[in-house]
Amino acid sequence: MKRTVKRTVVIIVGILICSLLITNLTINRGQAQADEFNDNTPITKPDGSKWRIGYCESEYFITYSRTLAAIAKGFEELGWITNLEGFDEVAASDDSKAIWNWLATHDVSPYLDFVEDAFYNLRDPGVDREGIIRRLREQKDLDTMLVMGAEAGILLSNSDHNTNTFVFAASNAVRSGIIDSVEDSGKDHVWAHMDETRFVRQTKAFYDIVKFKKVGMVYEDSDNARVYSAVNEMENLAKEKGFEIVRYHVREPRSPEEYPKYYQEVQAAYNKLAQEVDAIYVTIASLESEKLPELFQPFYEHKIPIFSQLGNIEVQNGALLTVSVMDEINVGRFGADVMSKCFRGAKPRDMEQSFQSAPRITLNAKVAKIIGFKIPFELVIVVDEVYQTIGAQ
Numbered sequence: 201m202k203r204t205v206k207r208t209v210v211i212i213v214g215i216l217i218c219s220l221l222i223t224n225l226t227i228n229r230g231q232a233q234a235d236e237f238n239d240n241t242p243i244t245k246p247d248g249s250k251w252r253i254g255y256c257e258s259e260y261f262i263t264y265s266r267t268l269a270a271i272a273k274g275f276e277e278l279g280w281i282t283n284l285e286g287f288d289e290v291a292a293s294d295d296s297k298a299i300w301n302w303l304a305t306h307d308v309s310p311y312l313d314f315v316e317d318a319f320y321n322l323r324d325p326g327v328d329r330e331g332i333i334r335r336l337r338e339q340k341d342l343d344t345m346l347v348m349g350a351e352a353g354i355l356l357s358n359s360d361h362n363t364n365t366f367v368f369a370a371s372n373a374v375r376s377g378i379i380d381s382v383e384d385s386g387k388d389h390v391w392a393h394m395d396e397t398r399f400v401r402q403t404k405a406f407y408d409i410v411k412f413k414k415v416g417m418v419y420e421d422s423d424n425a426r427v428y429s430a431v432n433e434m435e436n437l438a439k440e441k442g443f444e445i446v447r448y449h450v451r452e453p454r455s456p457e458e459y460p461k462y463y464q465e466v467q468a469a470y471n472k473l474a475q476e477v478d479a480i481y482v483t484i485a486s487l488e489s490e491k492l493p494e495l496f497q498p499f500y501e502h503k504i505p506i507f508s509q510l511g512n513i514e515v516q517n518g519a520l521l522t523v524s525v526m527d528e529i530n531v532g533r534f535g536a537d538v539m540s541k542c543f544r545g546a547k548p549r550d551m552e553q554s555f556q557s558a559p560r561i562t563l564n565a566k567v568a569k570i571i572g573f574k575i576p577f578e579l580v581i582v583v584d585e586v587y588q589t590i591g592a593q
Contacts, residue, residue: 240540242280242311245343250311251543254318254342255300256332256356258349259486262513263369263526265296267348270532271368272303277533278540281309296348297321311543318342322352323454329355336361344539350424353378357390364548366539367392368531371399371428371484373553382554391548393535395556398525399430399509402559403437403481405523406507409579412479414444416504418469419483421449429483430509446476452486462486467495474498479505482519492518493590503571512562518590520567527557560584 245251257264269291275281283306290302297319304316320332336342337360345365347353353367357378373379373392380386382394415438419429426432438445448469453462466487473480480499487495496518499506508514511524534555542548562585568575 240278240280240537240544242278242540243544244311250309250313251343252313252315252318252341253344253346254315254320255296255346256320256348256352257296257322258351258353259323260296260321261349261369261486262294263510263528264348265294265299266291266526266528267368267532267535268296268299268346270528270530271346271535271539272299272308272532273529274533274536275309275312275540278536280311280536280540280543283308315342320352322355325455332356333359333361336363344542346539350376350378350428353392354424357385357387357392362389364389364542365391366535366542366548368535369393371430372396375427375432376424379553385549385553388547388549391538391542391551392553393531393555394553395525396554398556398559399433400436402509402523402525403430403433405559405561406479406481406521407437407441407443409521410479410505410507412443412477412505414446414477414479416473416477416480417445417447417483418450418466418473419447419485420452425452429485430481431483434481446473448472459486463491463495470495471498474502474504477504479507481507481509482514483509487514489513489517490591500567500570503573505571505573506567512560512585515562515564515567516587516590516592518564518567520564520571520573522562524560524562525557527560530557531555563587564590566590 255268272281272284272287276284287302290298293299300314300319301316303314320327322329336345342363345356345363347356347365347367348369350370350373353370353373354376356365357367367373367378370376370378370392373394374381374396379390379392382396385391415434417429417431417434419425419431434445450462450465450469453459492514496506505521506519508519508522511522511526515522538551541551561583563575563583564587566587566589
């Protein structure tokens with residue numbers, strides 16, 4: 201047993217070290233690009249006006265709001281934003297609309313204008329998708345579109361306009377069809393952040409810790425959902441390790457009216473999986489964190505380890521463990537650096553798209569106690585964060 205635990209810890213530490221090396225290589229490549237594309241000293245447009253920025257997100261999702269806030273912080277570090285006094289409070293709300301309104305209505309920068317009426321969420325009632333494209337193609341009053349998520353990225357990268365478009369938080373922008381490859385977006389005005397192996401690293405770490413024989417997954421049966429739910433990564437790992445995937449499909453809600461039925465379907469799937477698997481991989485989905493303790497109750501009763509794909513917020517609210525690959529802070533810095541160089545004349549297509557950060561391991565000790573999961577000392581010493589309760593208490 202001790203030998204197995206030590207081997208698991210060695211593998212996890214190895215993943216951490218490799219990720220740190222990759223991050224350093226990415227930073228070095230970014231420095232080389234900084235030399236190639238001059239510097240990122242703040243400037244206005246040639247006519248002295250501010251660069252006008254718009255925003256479009258696939259839905260309301262915590263990773264999107266946190267990445268938006270991190271990009272603003274990144275611009276502040278670079279000097280493009282000069283006044284974020286009071287911003288931390290609104291950023292902590294995890295409400296992208298509120299964050300955008302704050303940036304748009306405060307005098308944050310002599311260089312950047314976060315345009316108040318240029319916030320779009322594709323799940324908002326009455327949103328005019330074609331109207332967004334017409335604005336970019338015909339009105340041309342925005343210099344840059346800041347985009348969150350695969351659905352919004354597909355809409356804005358495949359359309360007939362030439363507004364610089366920067367896509368974040370798409371699980372795999374290549375497989376989603378947003379860009380051609382990690383090395384080349386395929387369009388001069390399009391750029392997308394890529395961390396092409398993040399879910400490979402995450403799923404391997406989950407297996408190395410739990411060594412499950414049957415793992416459950418619940419996700420929407422669509423091409424897009426298969427990408428952001430890491431289905432391909434889990435299937436490849438299953439072939440390599442010889443475990444079975446037990447899966448149920450649900451339709452994610454497109455409007456507030458669909459949420460009650462959606463949660464009923466998720467709960468029904470979890471009730472079945474708790475009797476069929478020895479581990480559950482909770483994929484990225486439209487799950488409100490406060491509902492997780494109730495949804496996870498079948499797994500508590502059957503002593504099933506719950507691994508979160510999304511990250512810390514789900515561990516805080518009832519999942520056992522995550523190896524987080526959602527490093528919004530450093531992705532925000534990376535994105536702000538890329539965008540600032542494009543304000544100075546670089547093409548988005550010419551910029552580095554790949555950025556990988558070291559994963560962080562988060563554990564919920566209360567959940568571990570409930571399901572009888574024994575935490576080896578060798579694992580405890582590499583855990584970055586531990587929650588002692590379920591929910592924000």
